[in-house]
Amino acid sequence: EPEVTQTPSHQVTQMGQEVILRCVPISNHLYFYWYRQILGQKVEFLVSFYNNEISEKSEIFDDQFSVERPDGSNFTLKIRSTKLEDSAMYFCASKEEGHPNEKLFFGSGTQLSVL
Amino acid sequence: AQSVAQPEDQVNVAEGNPLTVKCTYSVSGNPYLFWYVQYPNRGLQFLLKYITGDNLVKGSYGFEAEFNKSQTSFHLKKPSALVSDSALYFCAVRGLGGSYIPTFGRGTSLIVHP
Numbered sequence: 001e002p003e004v005t006q007t008p009s010h011q012v013t014q015m016g017q018e019v020i021l022r023c024v025p026i027s028n029h030l031y032f033y034w035y036r037q038i039l040g041q042k043v044e045f046l047v048s049f050y051n052n053e054i055s056e057k058s059e060i061f062d063d064q065f066s067v068e069r070p071d072g073s074n075f076t077l078k079i080r081s082t083k084l085e086d087s088a089m090y091f092c093a094s095k096e097e098g099h100p101n102e103k104l105f106f107g108s109g110t111q112l113s114v115l
Numbered sequence: 116a117q118s119v120a121q122p123e124d125q126v127n128v129a130e131g132n133p134l135t136v137k138c139t140y141s142v143s144g145n146p147y148l149f150w151y152v153q154y155p156n157r158g159l160q161f162l163l164k165y166i167t168g169d170n171l172v173k174g175s176y177g178f179e180a181e182f183n184k185s186q187t188s189f190h191l192k193k194p195s196a197l198v199s200d201s202a203l204y205f206c207a208v209r210g211l212g213g214s215y216i217p218t219f220g221r222g223t224s225l226i227v228h229p
Binding site for chain 1: 205218219220222
């Protein structure tokens with residue numbers, strides 16, 4: 001089965017630094033998502049992206065966050081100035097347009113640790 | 116607002132025994148309900164979903180889930196657990212006509228003992 005690929009698997013950064021989390025969605029998928037899970041808490045929706053623009057975002061996705069699809073294959077999440085509370089597992093997901101199951105395909109995640 | 120509760124952090128079951136992983140939801144209107152599984156070092160994988168129709172939904176790897184509207188529950192079940200079923204299980208809900216974004220629970224770790 002095709003897979004969503006995320007890199008790196010682990011990222012350690014200092015508070016205040018910028019980080020970019022990278023994802024390669026499945027090639028024929030058109031809807032893209034970022035979720036995150038702080039240890040012990042729910043998987044939280046951050047943002048969805050379709051047709052080269054954000055289609056929906058949560059309250060978590062403030063001005064410190066941005067997403068980009070720079071080259072038609074990668075889908076990135078940037079955090080401009082990381083905070084301690086940004087430490088979490090970040091999941092990228094994609095979905096095929098019009099798929100009747102509406103299932104999301106997830107990557108294995110990037111564990112972000114902000115020190 | 117839509118939400119999901121997975122009341123158990125961990126479920127332990129012996130191989131060969133039936134298993135249940137619990138999920139309750141809150142949503143306006145009729146729900147779309149999903150179960151995903153995450154094996155170590157892998158992404159979440161779709162197991163099954165309920166949209167409408169039969170309350171018992173069958174999915175991958177022998178799993179099934181029972182939709183109970185009066186109890187607003189969507190518990191995941193399997194008649195006979197395998198050690199290889201040990202993983203993290205996530206329930207998700209989306210309300211029809213509302214946000215197209217599914218809301219996930221925090222996950223339940225299923226441990227199947229030999």
